[in-house]
Amino acid sequence: MKIKSASTERHVLNVTVDNEPGILAKITGLFTARGYNIDSLTVADITEDHAVSRITIVTGGPPEVIDQIEAQLERLVPVHGVIDLTTAGPHVERELALIKVAGIGEKRVEALRVADIFRASVVDTTTESFVFELTGAPNKIDSFIALMRGLGLLEVGRSGVVGMMRGAEGK
Known part of the structure; x- marks a missing residue:
């Protein structure tokens, strides 16, 4: 986020993606272009054939910004799904x-x-x-x-x- 406010909330997003060159750049570019901050980012191959990876992103913002981030991530072609662990339940x-x-x-x-x-x-x-x-x-x-x-x-x-x-x- 460009400006931290009282309504800024920490969120942990799990993004499941095709394991292909450039996907991490696409995702981080989405954040950069919109002025969103990434507090933490990890990537792990999660399938035996190395075709799918899980990207865990810690970011912050008011609920409407997090909703926008999720929607924009889900529109990227190699993204299979986005789960906001913070709001999805016990994690x-x-x-x-x-x-x-x-x-x-x-x-x-x-x-x-x-x-x-x-x-x-x-x-x-x-x-x-x-x-x-x-x-x-x-x-x-x-x-x-x-x-x-x-x-x-x-x-x-x-x-x-x-x-x-x-x-x-x-x-």
């Missing part, structure tokens, strides 16, 4: 982050204690730093990063949100 969202934190002495001990509380794994360590791996809801990762800022946060890499509906029905 699961997860994200992976790697967080590098400098630490010696008491700050090192505190960083490890906080990581344990958040169930973050140490995937690399030196005598002066750690790289933690954390998987969870985006707000969990945001909270962990906020706490690590005071303990020596050096670098953050995030995968982007993936999500799907709960229950036995697949879409």
Whole structure:
């Protein structure tokens, strides 16, 4: 969105598309041309024959803008379907982050204690730093990063949100 307002809502869209060259550019171009922001974008091949992919887009806007985005996405030829997980019902969202934190002495001990509380794994360590791996809801990762800022946060890499509906029905 160009301007964030009080009515801006976060939405997670699952877009199922033909896995063909240029489709990601078409979708991101649709957002860019209309001044919509993409907060997170992930793509995964979802069929055995590699013919179909799922694109998960996190964006924001008032309900009428989200409706417009969905309608415009559905008009693109290689798009099979668009589901707004935020409004469709119960769903699961997860994200992976790697967080590098400098630490010696008491700050090192505190960083490890906080990581344990958040169930973050140490995937690399030196005598002066750690790289933690954390998987969870985006707000969990945001909270962990906020706490690590005071303990020596050096670098953050995030995968982007993936999500799907709960229950036995697949879409």
